[in-house]
Amino acid sequence: MHELANKIKCGDCIKILAKTSEPFADLIFADPPFNIGYEYDKYDDRVAKDEYVKWTKKWMSACVQVLKPNGSFYVAIGDEYVANVKLIAEDELKLHMRNWIIWHYTFGQQAKTKFARAHTHILYFVKDKDNFIFNDSVSRVFSDRQTIYNDKRANPDGKLPDDVWNEFPRVCGTFEERTGWHPCQMPESVLARIIRASSDPGQLVLDPFSGSGTTCVVAHKLNRFYTGIEISGEYTKASRTRINKSESLPVEGEGPAEWNSHLKVELKWLYHENKVSTEQLDDSPYLLALFTSKFNQRAGRKTHMFTPENIRKKLRQLRKSGKLGPMVRKTTQSR
Ligand SMILES: C[S@@+](CC[C@H](N)C(=O)[O-])C[C@H]1O[C@@H](n2cnc3c(N)ncnc32)[C@H](O)[C@@H]1O
Structure with missing residues (x-):
């Protein structure tokens, strides 16, 4: 080192x-x-x-x-x-x-x-x-x-x-x-x-x-x-x-699919980067599955993965407690 x-x-x-x-x-x-x-x-x-x-x-x-x-x-x-x-x-x-x-x-x-x-x-x-x-x-x-x-x-x-x-x-x-x-x-x-x-x-x-x-x-x-x-x-x-x-994320693939403060931050980052609303994720199992798979990848999960339901629940909780922050909406741009 x-x-x-x-x-x-x-x-x-x-x-x-x-x-x-x-x-x-x-x-x-x-x-x-x-x-x-x-x-x-x-x-x-x-x-x-x-x-x-x-x-x-x-x-x-x-x-x-x-x-x-x-x-x-x-x-x-x-x-x-x-x-x-x-x-x-x-x-x-x-x-x-x-x-x-x-x-x-x-x-x-x-x-x-x-x-x-x-x-x-x-x-x-x-x-x-x-x-x-x-x-x-x-x-x-x-x-x-x-x-x-x-x-x-x-x-x-x-x-x-x-x-x-x-x-x-x-x-x-x-x-x-x-x-x-x-x-x-x-x-x-x-x-x-x-x-x-x-x-x-x-x-x-x-x-x-x-x-x-x-x-x-x-x-x-x-x-x-x-x-x-x-x-x-x-x-x-x-x-x-x-x-x-700042505690570090769990080592790749280790630990159960439990939320810690950094995984919550990761979830917020992914949510805002992708600009899909919680309503969209609720309405579309396809988007929720994609979102979940991206999240597991970011969290380094190969085992003990988060399920779509884990993700949906946590996003709802964060939204309810006001911790998700405002979504920056997608705009259609023209010249
Ligand atoms: C724009 S801020 C960086 C902010 C940082 N990206 C963050 O997220 O907190 C620039 C920093 O450079 C420091 N700085 C200025 N001159 C420096 C030097 N010669 N060597 C090291 N740090 C310096 C300043 O004190 C200041 O905290």
């Missing part, structure tokens, strides 16, 4: 990563400060543009040094610097871009004199364009053919999500998930999609700007090793506590 495995280190990611000579990360997710004046306790998020771009180059290249040859690198970034990140990654660090993902969130901030911003860019790169991990089967969601058109030609395994992700709301103040002590916590569900797709259980996920510890928590829940780096002592301490409180 690498010396940084399952640790959240306090310090400057550039300095800490420079001390590591061997590539050790299978997947890196970086959500740096966007230089838009957010109030962090230690970092000043308002620096001159050229200084910010130079710094971006430094931390990105420190990350590339520790990324394994078949590793993946995701960067979340705002409109202001997304072009710089793309050019640095491709032209200077010789990475290959696989997707330009738009995370379109609900609960964006309202504006008075222009259209409200409701997205973050997530650029997805790999070191080697022919050798990387992409786990197709655990990333799939229902297709419209399955949920709307009831089309017999639908692939029963569903489809891979599009590159516009609109099923994950931002973590608002009222959400149970909200830590309350970090200004820009990412939703666990966004990280779960990335970690499932681009790493395998037992691999190591690095977050050089770990903040509230979301990446590390999700990596831990999904049975990956994690390394977080955070410059603030307070955030580091609080995120270590957050990790300790």
Whole structure:
């Protein structure tokens, strides 16, 4: 096991990563400060543009040094610097871009004199364009053919999500998930999609700007090793506590089909990703069976599987107690 495995280190990611000579990360997710004046306790998020771009180059290249040859690198970034990140990654660090993902969130901030911003860019790169991990089967969601058109030609395994992700709301103040002590916590569900797709259980996920510890928590829940780096002592301490409180999912195929808090979270993630309502699942045994099979796959179940009735009951309970959250509806778009 690498010396940084399952640790959240306090310090400057550039300095800490420079001390590591061997590539050790299978997947890196970086959500740096966007230089838009957010109030962090230690970092000043308002620096001159050229200084910010130079710094971006430094931390990105420190990350590339520790990324394994078949590793993946995701960067979340705002409109202001997304072009710089793309050019640095491709032209200077010789990475290959696989997707330009738009995370379109609900609960964006309202504006008075222009259209409200409701997205973050997530650029997805790999070191080697022919050798990387992409786990197709655990990333799939229902297709419209399955949920709307009831089309017999639908692939029963569903489809891979599009590159516009609109099923994950931002973590608002009222959400149970909200830590309350970090200004820009990412939703666990966004990280779960990335970690499932681009790493395998037992691999190591690095977050050089770990903040509230979301990446590390999700990596831990999904049975990956994690390394977080955070410059603030307070955030580091609080995120270590957050990790300790998060119990991991049962080992693959072990344990009875009983609900624990993480399986409930998994169920909520799957429900929101697939955008099928509980009414739809009640009405269609076919959708419920598909949903159940996807859930068992996500929970790593090969034995002691959850039944459709287990799933239906739990979803009903969560809905009744208000813990399922509002469903982001599918919209039919036209130009
Ligand atoms: C956008 S936040 C990350 C939020 C995180 N994704 C989450 O879900 O909580 C950026 C974090 O980077 C930290 N930071 C800023 N400069 C840093 C550096 N040089 N090394 C490590 N962390 C740094 C800030 O303190 C802040 O917590």
